[in-house]
Amino acid sequence: MSLSAEFIKGIYKENPVFRLALGLCPTLAVSTSISNAIGMGAATTFVLVSSNTIVSVLIFILAKVLSEEGQKSVNKIRIPMFIVVIASFVTIVEMVMSAYFPALSESLGIFIPLIVVNCIILGRAEGFASKNSILPSIMDGIGMGIGFTLALIAIAFLRELLGSGAILGANIFGADYKPVLLMILPPGAFLVIGIYLGALNWLDSRKKHS
């Protein structure tokens, strides 16, 4: 696959949330408003690109230094290796953010530790970066990150609109609108994700038939 194809696939064809159904836990938690979705998406994209890069470099170095048999045995501890890399990057993001971007850290601070357990990141490290060279891994990270961000925004759009009657914090329906509390609570995320997944599958099956 070409580099641009690695980039494009994460946005629609292999969208992490809607297609691979990865990272649903943070998706449920932060898709309550669009501004949260954008911030979480940006932070996740940074960690995803960094961890993909380091993991593919790490695997490349290990392949150079170790014998074939050595590589096979080191393969057994690849998950702890990846987790150390990912957790380090998340901690770096948290420290740098609270030092130099206090406003961003104020609104996002609570979501940053969630990135460690975001299975998109471990999933891409294990499923892609560990088997590919550096450039495709970076492209994959950027594409998947943008795909994740877009999916979050799509879900947050509906939830914020119905659950708070607002878009990006700006009131849309006026003061008389009684918000649907359910949409802001976790069940609302399940409903919206389900509707989107159904709609995308319906579109796909229509395309196939025509």
Added chain:
Amino acid sequence: MNNIIRLSIVLTLITAIAAFVLAEIYRITKPQIELQKKAKTLQALQIVMPSAKLIVPVERKVDVKDNKGNVLYRKSVVEYYKGFANPDTTGLVGYAFEAYGSGYSSVVETMVGVDTTGKIGKIKIISQKETPGLGARCVENEPFTGKKWTTEQFVGKGISELKVDKDGGPIVSITGATITSRAVTNSIREKLKTFLAKIKPEHKITAEDSE
């Protein structure tokens, strides 16, 4: 055996590099983070005591001891803040203190303003790491109509009124996050109790509803 040694070496190397990088970044960012924290405290103080022109911290010396009980040095800890209407420490307008309460997933830190009669003034939540969308809403005013959580509802409350609705008090809790609401409310109540007990002999605070 050989295999275990090899795995240990690889994993040790990786964690050692990670630890080194993190320690360096921590060293670089730490002074900046502390600066931001101070700015945040100051900002919160101005929010809870808007009429104060001068804010003076009241400190208390605490002995720092080693494990044999010898006093190593004395550290000063801020107990509370006094707000004055004039820059020459006249015209006391109120006090402020920080309250800490264990919430659902973090310690919720609140800056609390107290007026000269011992009632709660404005409050401002300084730091919390509660569940996004639920407990984390404690910093804002809930956008729902009808009964809702807002930090404004604490204004004018005394010790006996600082209870959430689930515990029979007048404080409306956050939808789906009673634990966080309770943490904020109870921490303010407990701190107010000790604060009023401390301040009464020095000043003429009349806290008629102390329990």
